[in-house]
Amino acid sequence: MKKPLIVVVVALAVSFAVWAGVTYPRIGGDVLHLASSIETRIYGLHRAEVEISDSLMMSWQGGPQDAKETVVMIHGYSSEKTVWMRFASHFTENYRVLILDLPGHGETIFDPALKYDTVSQAQRVVEAMDVLGIQRAHIVGNSMGGFIAGQLALLYADRVQSAVLIDAAGVVAPQKSDMAKMLAAGRNPFEIHSREEFIDFYAMTMAQPPWLPRMILDYMAEDYMVRRESLTRIFEDFHNTDFLDQRLTEIHVPILVLWGERDRLLHISSATVWQNGIANAELITYPALGHMPMLEAPRQSAEDVLAFLAKHR
Structure with a gap:
């Protein structure tokens, strides 16, 4: 903030x-x-409900309703729409903007009867677009949201004008990240049991986090502890989805890959997997940033995305 x-x-x-x-x-x-x-x-955003077949999804929406192009922003695992607000402020003058809280995240409730794999979440994004009358959109996703953006580009290419993958999950990294090493040792850093664990985890999420007072960090720690059981279930569904390594050549929409080189959750080596696997994919990396460039450097990352979108109108 x-x-x-x-x-x-x-x-x-x-x-x-x-x-x-x-x-x-x-x-x-x-x-x-x-x-x-x-x-x-x-920033010109307002809160709105989007009712789809299995969820009441909360969202922020903004920009001209009659804009010729729409940008849909999809957060990562355990995150929410808040991470996009400053980044999104650079888009609302010329683009219609839709920022969703996926089921089990933010203000959209967790329902144990739902599936939380990235194919199911991609279907929900398409449903939300249908409800709002959005035929095609530029899809911007971070982490798990980047995986979902990749699924949309693969499975719903006619609905995707372009896709921006920001430190995206969904491919096997040639080199292990700090998180991958922890998972291999049987410890999931997202499963928080104390404030101390949260502070260690928070340090992994960004190299240059925005300033937050202690009371907000304490609230976030408590929130992760309260949601630990539901987050564990969502992680299992999302992490057990087939990765896209063998299907990258089937993606033909314009792709921009953005990556923070200091990412401790998903290793920078993943970026070249996406770039090499998708024809004509573009790659931009940020030497000083971590897993969430759109939150760590919203203006810089937004300018790079806007330049990419301008080429694919």
């Missing part, structure tokens, strides 16, 4: 919490949600 805005919101929220007797770290969640709500309005 931007420090000046967060500082003001923290002061207001703490004053209210003292008066109302709100418990800590719930205050951190209230601060985060309030600050996000203010920022999204500043």
Whole structure:
């Protein structure tokens, strides 16, 4: 979050919490949600429900409704739509923007009866596009969202104008990341049992994280602990989906691969797998960034994506 805005919101929220007797770290969640709500309005985004066949998906939407082109942004595993808001602010002048909370993430509830593999999630994205009357879109996905973007490019090519894969899961990395080594040793860093575990995990997610006050980090730690069981189930479904290595040559939509070279969750060596496997795929890497370039450097990554989209209108 931007420090000046967060500082003001923290002061207001703490004053209210003292008066109302709100418990800590719930205050951190209230601060985060309030600050996000203010920022999204500043950036021209509004909250909206999208009802599909098996879920009521929450979203942020913005930009001209009659824009000729749409950009759909898909977050990663355990994440939510908030990670896109500053990045998205660079698109709302000229593009219609749709940012979804996938089932089991953010404000879209977890339903144990659903499947959470990337093919099922890709189908839900298409359903959401249908509900909103979006025939084709540029798809931008990070991590698991990048895997879903790859599935869309493969299985729904007629609905995908282009796809941007940001530190995308979905292929076998030639070199093991820190997370891959932990998983091989039987420890999933996303399964959080304490604040200390969360702080170690949070350090893995970004090389240059935006500033956040301690109360928000404590809230996020508690949220991961509360959601541990559902996140474990989602991870199993998503991680057991067949990877796309053997099908990359079947992808023919324009592809841009973005990667933070300091990514500790998905090794930078994955980027060349995507680039070499998909004809004419473009690759941009960021030496100083980690797993979430759109959050660590929203302006720089947005400018690179906008330049790519301009070539594929």
